[in-house]
Amino acid sequence: MQSPHLFLFLPLLLPGMWADSEAELKVLRVLQTSLFTNSSSAEVYGLALLRDIPIYTMDRVNWTLSVQQPWAQRAAAEGDAVKIAAHYKTALRNMIRYMHDTAQDMAMEYPFVIQIHAGCVVYPNETASGFMDVGADGRGLVAFKAERRRWEAQQLSPLAQYISKSLNRNKSVMELLEHLLTILCQSHVLTLYRYGKADLERQEPPVAAVFARTASPAQLLLVCRVTGFYPRPISVAWLQDGQEVPPGPALNTSSILPNADLTYQLRSCLAVRPRDGHSYACRVSHRSLGTRSLLIPWENHSPVPTVGIAAAVLFIVAIASAGGIWWWKCR
Incomplete structure (x- = not known):
């Protein structure tokens, strides 16, 4: 069953992300929207897609993951899903705490929305690359470049500059992200594709x-x-x-x-x-x-011939009716 809050992730589904060249790629995406209503609370909605099929949804109350495909359940039991879920919960708690601290330091007004689009791409030669893009209120804010092990601001605002600089100072977080978005993600994607091959490679004619x-x-x-x-x-x-x-x-x-x-x-x-x-x-x-x-x-x-035929039929009917009445009177 798809998340009822899928519409919250639409700004993350950027034009071109479903390009034809992706047909040969194995792509896992995590879409997360966090609504910070005040300085002490946040509501988090999460969804994971394998290419374009919903794989996991996250309960916004206790942050537990629900598996959306039967074959994904089998893949999760075999692969690194438990380890990834544990890392994800830890990162989620740290992210919420960090955004509340940032809101206080930067005098941000509540409510505000933080969106995350993260995951990995496994290429045909089975090499992988990870990505993480963070947006605020529908605009790109910062992005983690896994190959460079650094965060880069996506806009010139003071908030983007502040977040990218502060995150780049935390080397342990960047090392964890690199490991999570490449090695663990790649391993889990390959396991998911092995179990879900029939669904992922199916073809339905238009x-x-x-x-x-x-x-x-x-x-x-x-x-x-x-x-x-x-x-x-x-x-x-x-x-x-x-x-x-x-x-x-x-x-x-x-x-x-x-x-x-x-x-x-x-x-x-x-x-x-x-x-x-x-x-x-x-x-x-x-x-x-x-x-x-x-x-x-x-x-x-053209509708003209149809109209002409209809008029001719009516004319013939009228003549026939008149002739029938004349014949009846003469008789």
Whole structure:
């Protein structure tokens, strides 16, 4: 079951983090949002994703981890999950204490929100790199560079400068983070992938439909709705008379959004003139389709012939009725 507070992590899901090149990477992400309501309390929401599948959620009261996938439970029993969870709780307590002290030193106003996006990437050659980005109230604040063993400010504010300098003075914390984000994270990711291979490598083909909406008397909006696909990378294009429509103000494609069943959806809209005489089709390419593509046509038929046929039918019915009445009277 997904965390009900997943929306809190949306600012951490930066554009490009789901790039197509990630298809061959093994990525574990920890998303954490901490709401500091006053100088003595904080509410923490946590979620861990393996690529894009929820693996762990954290109870905001006692900070216990709940496993979201059956195969992740088996991987946790074999791997370093217990050790990682213990380190995580220790780091969480220290982080909360540190932010309260920082708020006092920097005269910060409550409430404020601290967001953390951390984890590791395991490459095809099984080398790994860790990352940790910290934001405040939706803006990047500081980032830990594991390969350099140092924190770097992500903005020129006094708060970012203060935090990066104070954290860089604590060598033991940086050594712990480097070990946690590389060695332990890499080992656990490889274990998770071994148990969850079927789910992580599954492919669900897209289902697509095309329909039209009247935006104005002079504009028709063609909508291509694509849903139910996995993995996330997908290509959607519009064709006009068999030629691909280039990017422009008439073309608008939404972001890729998740469905409740761990598949994805998106919409692509094309603005056209009514009865312009062109034919249109939506083309969808996805890994599950192999080398072929879905091609869903929409023909821009004029309503005039339909109206003419209807009028002709009514005229014939009227003539027949009049003739029937005349024949009945004559008889």
